Amino acid sequence: MEGLQAVIPAAGIGTRLKPHTHTLPKALLQVAGKPILGYILDEITGLGIRRVVLVTGFFAEKVEQYAERAYPELEFRFVRQTEQLGLGHAVWTALNVSRDLGSLIILGDTIVEADLAGMLENPDNVICVAPTDDPGRFGIVSLEGERIIGMVEKPKDPPSNLAIVGIYLIRDSEKLYQKLGGNIEAGVRTRGEFQLTDALAAMLAEGERFAPWRIANWFDCGKPETLLQTNRALLEARAYDKRELPSHCVIIEPSFLGEGVDVRNSVIGPYASVGDGARINGSIVRDSLIGSGAELVNVQLDRSIVGAGSRLRGGFDRINIGEDTAIDLGGR
Numbered sequence: 001m002e003g004l005q006a007v008i009p010a011a012g013i014g015t016r017l018k019p020h021t022h023t024l025p026k027a028l029l030q031v032a033g034k035p036i037l038g039y040i041l042d043e044i045t046g047l048g049i050r051r052v053v054l055v056t057g058f059f060a061e062k063v064e065q066y067a068e069r070a071y072p073e074l075e076f077r078f079v080r081q082t083e084q085l086g087l088g089h090a091v092w093t094a095l096n097v098s099r100d101l102g103s104l105i106i107l108g109d110t111i112v113e114a115d116l117a118g119m120l121e122n123p124d125n126v127i128c129v130a131p132t133d134d135p136g137r138f139g140i141v142s143l144e145g146e147r148i149i150g151m152v153e154k155p156k157d158p159p160s161n162l163a164i165v166g167i168y169l170i171r172d173s174e175k176l177y178q179k180l181g182g183n184i185e186a187g188v189r190t191r192g193e194f195q196l197t198d199a200l201a202a203m204l205a206e207g208e209r210f211a212p213w214r215i216a217n218w219f220d221c222g223k224p225e226t227l228l229q230t231n232r233a234l235l236e237a238r239a240y241d242k243r244e245l246p247s248h249c250v251i252i253e254p255s256f257l258g259e260g261v262d263v264r265n266s267v268i269g270p271y272a273s274v275g276d277g278a279r280i281n282g283s284i285v286r287d288s289l290i291g292s293g294a295e296l297v298n299v300q301l302d303r304s305i306v307g308a309g310s311r312l313r314g315g316f317d318r319i320n321i322g323e324d325t326a327i328d329l330g331g332r
């Protein structure tokens with residue numbers, strides 16, 4: 001796509017996904033067998049965009065190495081955001097080094113199922129939106145016909161239920177850079193952070209045109225529950241890759257098993273994603289994300305996330321009871 005660069009802010013701390021983000025940046029957490037960033041870069045590749053400005057902070061080298069190794073066809077410009085001062089600051093940091101093209105900004109923790117090619121045909125700025133039940137948690141837009149006439153970050157009194165989902169098409173990157181820079185210089189923060197929404201609202205107030213683009217499916221990866229939910233949705237959408245498995249195993253679809261996974265005497269799925277080289281023996285694992293090289297022995301897991309290389313050993317209950325007894329060992 002001529003005339004456009006992708007900007008991916010992926011420098012955030014990922015507090016809500018600790019302990020996983022203690023050792024891995026959020027963008028590299030795997031869902032349904034692929035890092036979140038992989039889904040975003042696949043989308044960008046499909047759109048024909050070549051230049052990608054990637055803003056990194058925590059574990060910057062890991063993000064940069066993954067991007068270069070897995071997507072050699074893309075032209076990366078890596079930028080470090082050393083202090084996490086907010087999304088607006090992250091985008092400013094990116095535009096500070098590259099702003100001669102229009103920018104398609106995609107947050108580093110946002111996976112969508114949407115017609116982004118259709119969105120790029122709009123000559124105006126475009127903001128992707130989707131209805132939400134919880135408008136106080138997001139940037140919210142108000143519309144007049146098919147034009148955005150207001151934007152506000154995490155409003156107490158929401159003007160609509162249309163949330164900004166983390167994808168923005170900005171035609172004039174220089175203008176956004178100037179607005180963000182002005183806010184940073186003047187110390188204009190909302191909830192303690194330099195917000196992208198504040199700069200976009202200022203552009204809107206000066207007469208820039210913004211159109212909404214409705215997103216069919218939006219997969220949030222920001223917290224454990226939504227990461228698991230996203231894993232389920234992506235597994236549903238994918239054809240199951242049948243492969244030879246050792247005996248005494250049942251794989252319940254949809255599930256994903258990476259390369260070299262060693263499963264014995266176990267029931268895997270539904271909704272289990274198991275990373276490369278994981279070893280599972282004598283276990284039941286459903287609705288869970290199991291990292292590469294993890295080792296599970298005699299465990300029953302549901303709605304769980306196990307980091308790469310972790311080892312978990314459970315056991316079986318041993319009981320000796322007579323007739324007409326009722327015992328509930330559950331609790332899940």
Ligand code: UTP
Binds near residue numbers: 013107108
């Ligand atoms: P979030 O608001 O979800 O923040 O950022 P976070 O740090 O990733 O996660 P929590 O809230 O601590 O759990 C949305 C996107 O903006 C990027 C993040 O990397 C994420 O992709 N971001 C946010 C930055 O790049 N820099 C920032 O200063 C803030």
